[in-house]
């Protein structure tokens with residue numbers, strides 16, 4: 053049974069710099085993925101709070117590291133999307149460095165939710181992240197989101213194909229279909245978070 057503390061999530065801080073982050077204690081799970089993939093929408097669906105994380109049609113909406121507290125020790129983190137090509141190169145590079153630094157230094161990070169549009173899975177940046185995570189053995193759970201955009205058959209096909217490609221990573225990398233708009237896949241996502249956050 054999922055203990056639903058997700059709908060108690062509350063905005064904590066938007067950190068422009070890593071030094072603004074709360075103490076590196078307790079447990080964090082961060083949402084990562086391409087710009088516009090649906091990270092902020094996934095957080096809103098998982099917490100069942102409509103505008104908790106700001107979602108937008110404009111790619112590059114999330115530019116800071118946004119933290120949401122579930123309780124005193126557990127937090128969800130909305131990271132800026134990678135690969136936002138319209139941003140000036142220097143700005144884009146700065147965001148990426150921030151995300152990379154966060155990944156490297158944050159000891160309370162228990163796992164990553166890698167959000168990929170089911171219609172465009174495994175972009176180069178996603179692959180790079182997966183490879184990087186192998187070095188530090190950080191667990192990754194993939195949401196193939198916007199599954200409402202595909203019929204059931206093609207959705208399941210994509211799931212199987214991506215699963216087959218990720219076999220090499222073993223149980224450390226898991227994957228599911230998800231739709232923030234239709235609220236599908238929430239139980240599986242909650243279960244994964246429950247495990248990581250030790251709820």
Ligand SMILES: Nc1nc2c(ncn2[C@@H]2O[C@H](COP(=O)(O)OP(=O)(O)OP(=O)(O)O)[C@@H](O)[C@H]2O)c(=O)[nH]1
Nearest residue numbers: 088089090091092093107108112113114133232233
């Ligand atoms: N059909 C459908 N659209 C979705 C879903 N999730 C997100 N979207 C749409 O995709 C767009 C981007 O969603 P966001 O949640 O803002 O994406 P993001 O990954 O946070 O984007 P950045 O903050 O720019 O990196 C918005 O127009 C959302 O409404 C979904 O499950 N289904």
Ligand SMILES: [Mg+2]
Nearest residue numbers: 091092113114
């Ligand atoms: Mg966002």
